[in-house]
Amino acid sequence: MQKCYLGIDIGGMSVKFGLFDENINLIEKWYVETNTNNNGKYILYEIAEEIKAKQKEYEIIAIGAGVPGPVDSKGIVKECVNIGWGETDVKVELESMTGIKTTVLNDANAAALGENSEKYNSMVFVTIGTGVGGGIVFDGKVLTGFGGAAGEIGHITVNPAESEKCTCGKSGCLEQYSSATAIKKYADKLIADGTETMLKENFTVKDIFEGVEKGDALCKMVVRRASVYLGMALSNIACTINPEVFLIGGGVSRAGDTLLNPVKEYFKKFAFPEVKDTPIVIAEIGNDAGMYGAAKAAKRLI
Ligand SMILES: [Zn+2]
Incomplete structure (x- = not known):
């Protein structure tokens, strides 16, 4: 039987599975819908069932699982709001159901590792979708921080004057301005205020960039507003850790230069002189990056 690593990316809508060979080349991928019933109680059980079915064809050596929430240094998931989980020991539960060594990491950290992280001495990955997430990779290692919250770029305060609350409970977070949700919401507000636009009813974030x-x-x-705040946050990160590169991923990154050009402009405006030439580029792997990163983490267990 072929030996392989399994990378799993657990998201609010779907759970993605990728089987990889020993050099982390993708052999096969598939997904199932995330069962969020009863606060996500059945998710791990259903994942274990998928794994057991594949064990008939493959010898799975180790599993890596990316989860949408902070993970501490012992692999315990603190909370995953969008799938209903409170504190969950994903590692112990999956290992006991499958008998396979498992490692757990935050999904944005997994995606950071899954992008071509080996290519750089240090990189900061920013994923812009429904929210804003991030992952920091230094010398091939994901920086998780003391409590697992390193890389929570979406919750950097960029506007102390904001009165509306962020999903995290505080106000003025980057996510409130630069996520897809925030971009759409601001367009809706300007339209409600009577600003003229060519946008039609039921427009999407893609329509805004077009x-x-x-x-x-x-x-x-x-x-412009989304770019000002993103450029500002990246400039602060740049003078804190001085990465070789920023990679921008997630659904909004499909806007390419329409997003990157203004972000670079504001980044340069706010950045400390020694770091203002840090490249900001679109991530390469995209949607499957979380799966790739989880599989790389699994390989490191062996
Ligand atoms: Zn926040």
Whole structure:
């Protein structure tokens, strides 16, 4: 039987599985919908069932699992709001159900590791989707921090004057301005205020970026605001840890240069002189990065 590593990416909508050979080349991938019933009580059981079915064809040596929440140094998941989990020992539960060595990491950290992290001495990965997440890789190692919260870039305070609350409970977080959710919400607000736009009803974040290309003033205003705050947050990270590169991933990164150009402009404006030339580029692997990173973490167990 072929030996392989399993990388799992547990998200709010789906659980992605990837089987990888010993050099982390993808052999096979599939996904199941995330069962969030009863506070996500069945998720790990259903994952174990998928694994058991695959064990008939493959010898799975180790498992890596990326989860959407902070993970402490013992591999205990603190909380995953969007799948309903409170404190959960994913490592112990999966190991006892499958008999396979398992490691657990935060999903954004997994994605950071899954991007071509070996290529750089140090990198900061920022994922912009429903929220804003991040992962920091130094010398090939993910920086998790004392309590597992390193890389929570979305919750850097960028506007102390904000009165609305972020999902984390505080106010003025990067996520409140630069996530897909925030971009859409700000466009909705400007439209409600009577600002003219070419955007039609039921527009998407993709339509907003296309609107920028077409010269729509409202779309430009919305993307500019998201870019100011993202550029500001990245500049503060740059003078704290001076990474070789910033990689931008997640759904919003599909906007490419329409997003990157203004972000770079504001990054340069706010950055400490010695770090202002840090490259900011779009991540390469994209959607499967979490799976790749989880598999790389699994390989390190052996
Ligand atoms: Zn927050």
